[in-house]
Amino acid sequence: MPRLTDQGKARWQGPDLLERQLLSHCIAHWQAQDETGSTALARLNSMGEQAALPAFDTLLQLCRDEQLLYEELAQADDRQLRHYLEREVAHAHALAHYQVEPLSLPIHLFCADQRPMAPPGTSPTLGWAEILPKGTLQCVSVPGDHMSMMQAPHVNVLGQRIGQALQGAPATAHSAPVYQSLLAIQSGRDGHAPLFCVPGAGDSVTSFIGLAEALGPDWPIYGLQPRGLDGRSVPHSRVEAAAQSHVLAIEAMYPQGPLHLVGHSFGGWAAHAMAVKLQARGRDVASLTLIDSEAPGGDGLSSKPYTATAALERLIEALQLSSGKSLELDPLAFADCDGDTQLHLLQSAMVRVGLLPQRLAPQALQGIVRTFASAVRTVYRPDPGSYNGKASLVLVDDPQLDALDNQLEQASSAAGWQQLLPQLALWQGPGNHFSVLKAPDVYSLAAWWYDGLTIGVEETQ
Template structure:
């Protein structure tokens, strides 16, 4: 992709973080630019009237601002792959060209509840950090899981709880308490609102007529057919690692190779 080419839109996972985009470039002379788009914070997600459909409208408006003309390329990580699919459908309906959609380990989401076996996966992830001597990462991991467990206990009352705080003018200073709590709260509210809607996309999937690729770990191979119903001509590439280790040093090479191969036509 040349310097004058439109940027590639990047939609992050529910945590909102963005990776080092050099992972997606062929080398130092690759001038491909990426435009990450942030999701609303927890205050917006907790507000009355927020919905998954409203989120897609906002994302599409932001994409049009970043790429006002020409073909549009979208990369979506995890939940961002589903948002990218929905945004691409809306953009196509508006007459814009979707030149490529790349979903990265975007497994199918049935509900906002934790998937089966989550305790075992969390334990394995924590032990992996300890074995690697990554004590600071382990501490952040434990804090993250602690806050996530507390927020899950609130269930469907979570948005209403913070709406009540907002209407009373006593909105708590979450970031002052713990920045990790703010991140978990933002993620939890986003997932709770959008998960049922994402599941509904596959009841009667609308076909996206655009070049689409899925880079996914072996663990999520069972979702290939669902993606094929959305995008019949999709190309699927298996990458090393697990969902939470895609950008670890031992898996970066696999991800980069798959991305560059899968998006080879984006650079012409």
């Protein structure tokens, strides 16, 4: 069989994956049998040339009937064989889409010193030295091959060398990049409860500057920056962890008194989790405002196991909606590129339409890309009623949907949040997902929010 890592992303997507993987196993076996396998090989190749293969169960039975399965496959029952191939395909798909993320830690690689099956020219570090920053990788040799290094007696040596590596590690934790969560947007004046605002996936606290201007200079407004945007720190992988970090930052700066929470898009999940934690600590959460935030646990665009490419495609859609400009990237060609090439293509496209200065290198986008991808993969399942204070949900239209689909999507989002928030009020806002935070739409948002402080928020459908 060709190595899974050498076959590219296109091999592991589309229809007939299980069926073609079954044929690949059989073809590889009969190719190795020289002339004795020529008849079986011709039949398998003929099957593989079909535009559409039979369903897996039908194809498997056909291979059994024509004795095209080799001994190891023939001995497995249908359920076992399907399970094995499903795992193999899933593993291969993950390998094809894997991208190495920055990690601010020293890395030890324990390598088998025997590699009888390694192709000529294989890197002594299995390729890790070529992709990691210099000085971060230490390669430690272990007797045995890929399998026997995990068995006696070699596994004892492996354990000893892991222990030696741990003993040689620094006594103090490796210094992590400094992460400053709380950033002031405007200081405001005494007598006004501050607003703490959480931006959406991959976005910055600067997205709330328009809201600060619309509300006026009296309101203290702070942004809570998602971890990872700097490209060095690791994004939070759990909403609750991000919320805890934000709550600690708030309490260090503003230990008592009422406060308002605002969350845009994915930031609505973090704002909700913060409201839960702050209310449990006895803090006065004067209001929780969710701006076009998808309800947790629904069948929306978030909480999906996106590949790196799929997450990047979602980010491109968001950038185009936010800017109103097409990046003019060919979807099929883009999807087939490796991660570095995709980042260069995205940077070039953003420069071309004026979203980035030309001097900004592609690597400067890594923090945004990684933070966005982490957010859209994140699952959040809060308990209903865990926050029972004042809450409101701003609904806006998606310009890519017609009136009926917008109505259905907004009704679904509202219903999901209403299960969690007993005092939820709804407001139909102007603009779209991004323009609602920009002039002129943000002035309507600010006026509605301010009016709701004194006269209540009218529920609209």
